Amino acid sequence: xxxxxxxxxxxxxxxxxxxxxxxxxxxxxxxxxxxxxxxxxxxxxxxxxxxxxxxxxxxxxxxxxxxxxxxxxxxxxxxxxxxxxxxxxxxxxxxxxxxxxxxxxxxxxxxxxxxxxxxxxxxxxxxxxxxxxxxxxxxxxxxxxxxxxxxxxxxxxxxxxxxxxxxxxxxxxxxxxxxxxxxxxxxxxxxxxxxxxxxxxxxxxxxxxxxxxxxxxxxxxxxxxxxxxxxxxxxxxxxxxxxxxxxxxxxxxxxxxxxxxxxxxxxxxxxxxxxxxxxxxxxxxxxxxxxxxxxxxxxxxxxxxxxxxxxxxxxxxxxxxxxxxxxxxxxxxxxxxxxxxxxxxxxxxxxxxxxxxxxxxxxxxxxxxxxxxxxxxxxxxxxxxxxxxxxxxxxxxxxxxxxxxxxxxxxxxxxxxxxxxxxxxxxxxxxxxxxxxxxxxxxxxxxxxxxxxxxxxxxxxxxxxxxxxxxxxxxxxx
Ligand SMILES: *[C@@H]1O[C@H](CO)[C@@H](O)[C@H](O)[C@H]1NC(C)=O
Ligand SMILES: *[C@@H]1O[C@H](CO)[C@@H](O)[C@H](O)[C@H]1NC(C)=O
Ligand SMILES: *[C@@H]1O[C@H](CO)[C@@H](O)[C@H](O)[C@H]1NC(C)=O
Ligand SMILES: *[C@@H]1O[C@H](CO)[C@@H](O)[C@H](O)[C@H]1NC(C)=O
Ligand SMILES: *[C@@H]1O[C@H](CO)[C@@H](O)[C@H](O)[C@H]1NC(C)=O
Ligand SMILES: *[C@@H]1O[C@H](CO)[C@@H](O)[C@H](O)[C@H]1NC(C)=O
Ligand SMILES: *[C@@H]1O[C@H](CO)[C@@H](O)[C@H](O)[C@H]1NC(C)=O
Numbered sequence: 001x002x003x004x005x006x007x008x009x010x011x012x013x014x015x016x017x018x019x020x021x022x023x024x025x026x027x028x029x030x031x032x033x034x035x036x037x038x039x040x041x042x043x044x045x046x047x048x049x050x051x052x053x054x055x056x057x058x059x060x061x062x063x064x065x066x067x068x069x070x071x072x073x074x075x076x077x078x079x080x081x082x083x084x085x086x087x088x089x090x091x092x093x094x095x096x097x098x099x100x101x102x103x104x105x106x107x108x109x110x111x112x113x114x115x116x117x118x119x120x121x122x123x124x125x126x127x128x129x130x131x132x133x134x135x136x137x138x139x140x141x142x143x144x145x146x147x148x149x150x151x152x153x154x155x156x157x158x159x160x161x162x163x164x165x166x167x168x169x170x171x172x173x174x175x176x177x178x179x180x181x182x183x184x185x186x187x188x189x190x191x192x193x194x195x196x197x198x199x200x201x202x203x204x205x206x207x208x209x210x211x212x213x214x215x216x217x218x219x220x221x222x223x224x225x226x227x228x229x230x231x232x233x234x235x236x237x238x239x240x241x242x243x244x245x246x247x248x249x250x251x252x253x254x255x256x257x258x259x260x261x262x263x264x265x266x267x268x269x270x271x272x273x274x275x276x277x278x279x280x281x282x283x284x285x286x287x288x289x290x291x292x293x294x295x296x297x298x299x300x301x302x303x304x305x306x307x308x309x310x311x312x313x314x315x316x317x318x319x320x321x322x323x324x325x326x327x328x329x330x331x332x333x334x335x336x337x338x339x340x341x342x343x344x345x346x347x348x349x350x351x352x353x354x355x356x357x358x359x360x361x362x363x364x365x366x367x368x369x370x371x372x373x374x375x376x377x378x379x380x381x382x383x384x385x386x387x388x389x390x391x392x393x394x395x396x397x398x399x400x401x402x403x404x405x406x407x408x409x410x411x412x413x414x415x416x417x418x419x420x421x422x423x424x425x426x427x428x429x430x431x432x433x434x435x436x437x438x439x440x441x442x443x444x445x446x447x448x449x450x451x452x453x454x455x456x457x458x459x460x461x462x463x464x465x466x467x468x469x470x471x472x473x474x475x476x477x478x
Pocket of ligand 4: 265
C-alpha cells in the first residue's frame with residue numbers, strides 16, 4: 001500500500017508540473033512570446049516608478065513573466081486601449097495541415113489525428129488568452145490535401161472551427177449550419193453565377209472591419225478578426241484549381257482576394273491585403289481564377305492609399321537559393337505526372353516561390369506609396385525572414401538577409417509551421433505607430449511550444465494521476 005501511495009504522489013506531482021508547463025510555456029520564452037511595446041523597445045520591461053520588489057521580480061526568468069501576466073498585464077492592455085493610435089497585434093499560425101481518416105487508416109493514426117487537433121487548439125487557445133490579438137491569421141494549408149471530396153472537406157472545416165480555433169457562435173454559425181445540412185457544395189451554381197460576371201463588379205474593398213459579424217464595432221473588440229488564406233492544400237496550385245475547389249473555399253472561408261483599409265485619410269492609415277497567390281501564376285487549369293487575381297492587383301494599383309500595408313499570402317516571393325530552406329522551384333505537369341489526368345499536361349503543378357517577374361510587379365503595386373510594410377507568408381513550414389530592398393540603381397526588388405536600401409525595404413516573414421514536428425509555433429506581428437516619424441513600425445517574433453509528444457505525455461500522466469488518486473481513495477475507504 002505504502003508503495004502505491006508514494007507512486008501516486010510522484011505521479012500527481014508530475015501531472016501538476018506538466019500541466020503548469022503546457023499552460024504557461026510562453027513564459028519560458030517571454031520575449032518571443034510577447035507583443036513588442038514602446039516600453040519593451042526601450043528595454044524597460046517594467047516602469048521605473050514601480051517599486052523595488054516588482055523590478056526585481058520581473059527580471060527573474062519565467063517567474064518574472066508569470067508575475068507580469070497575472071498582476072500587470074491588464075494594466076498594460078488598458079493603457080494600449082487608451083493610446084491615441086492602438087497597436088496592431090496579429091497572431092499568425094503557419095500551415096496546420098490537419099489530416100483526415102480513411103476507412104483503412106490504422107487505429108493509432110486516428111488517435112494521432114484526434115489528439116493533434118487538440119494539440120493545435122491548445123496552442124491557439126493559450127496564445128489567444130495570453131495576448132488578446134486584434135487579428136488572427138492562419139497562413140493557408142488548413143488541410144493536408146486538395147484532393148479530398150466535399151464531405152471530408154466539410155468535416156475538416158468542422159474540426160478546424162470547433163477544435164483548433166473555436167470562436168464565438170455568431171462567427172461560425174453560418175458555416176457550421178451549412179456543413180451540417182449539406183454533403184456537398186453546389187459548384188455548378190457558383191460556376192454559372194460567376195463565370196461571366198464582369199470584373200468591375202467584383203468587390204474587394206473593406207474599410208475598418210474589426211469583426212466580420214458586427215459592422216458597428218469601430219475598434220478592435222473582444223474577439224480578433226479572423227483572416228483565412230488560400231493554400232495549395234485548400235484550393236490547389238493553379239494547375240489543380242477547379243470550380244469545385246474554389247466554390248467550396250469561398251463558401252466556407254470567404255473571399256480569396258481582398259483588402260481592408262484602416263484609419264483611411266489619417267496619418268496612421270494602414271491596410272491588410274489578402275492575396276491569393278495560388279491563382280497568380282500558371283499555366284492554370286481555369287484561366288478565370290488567374291484573371292480575377294490580376295484584376296485584383298490592377299484594382300490595388302488604381303487605388304489611392306497613403307498608408308502602410310501588411311500583405312498576407314501563402315506562397316513566399318522570389319529569392320535566390322540559400323536564403324531559406326526552400327530554393328526557387330517550379331514544376332509543371334509532364335507526361336508522367338499527368339498520366340491519370342491528361343488534361344493537366346503543361347499546367348502548374350507546384351512552386352516554392354512566386355516568380356521573379358510577378359514578385360517585381362506585386363511589390364511595385366502593393367508597396368508603391370513608399371510607406372513601411374510587412375509580408376507574412378506560409379508554405380515552407382521551416383520559417384524564414386528576409387528583407388526585400390529596392391535597388392537604388394536598377395529599381396529591382398532583391399531579397400537578402402540584410403537591409404540593402406534603408407530608405408526602401410519590406411520585410412518578408414515565412415511563418416514557421418504550428419505543426420508538432422516544428423514545435424508548435426505561433427508568429428507574433430506587432431505594429432506600433434511611431435509618433436515622431438509618423439510611420440508604422442512592424443516587429444515579428446516566433447513563439448515555440450514543444451513537439452506534440454510533450455502535450456500527449458501531459459494528458460496521459462494526468463489521466464494516470466486521476467486514476468491513482470481514485471485508487472488510493474478507494475483503498476483507504478475499504
Ligand atoms: C463526415 O462526417 C459525417 C458525420 O460524422 C460522416 O457521416 C461522413 O462519413 C464523414 N465524411 C467522410 C468523408 O468521412
Ligand atoms: C456590436 O458592437 C457594438 C459596439 O461595440 C455593441 O454595442 C453591440 O452589442 C455589438 N453587437 C453584437 C451583436 O455583438
Ligand atoms: C474565415 O473562415 C471562418 C471559418 O469558416 C469563418 O468563420 C470566417 O467568417 C471566415 N472569414 C471570412 C472573411 O469569411
Ligand atoms: C478619404 O479621402 C478621399 C479622397 O479625398 C475621399 O473620397 C474619402 O471619402 C475619404 N475617406 C474617409 C473615410 O474620410
Ligand atoms: C501621405 O502621408 C504623409 C504623412 O505620412 C504626408 O506627408 C503626405 O503628404 C501624404 N501624401 C498624400 C499624397 O496625401
Ligand atoms: C528579376 O526581374 C528584374 C526585372 O524584370 C530583372 O531586372 C532582374 O534581373 C531579375 N532578377 C533575377 C534574379 O532574375
Ligand atoms: C549582413 O549582416 C550580417 C550580420 O549583421 C553581417 O555579418 C554581414 O556582413 C552583412 N552582409 C552584408 C552583405 O552586408
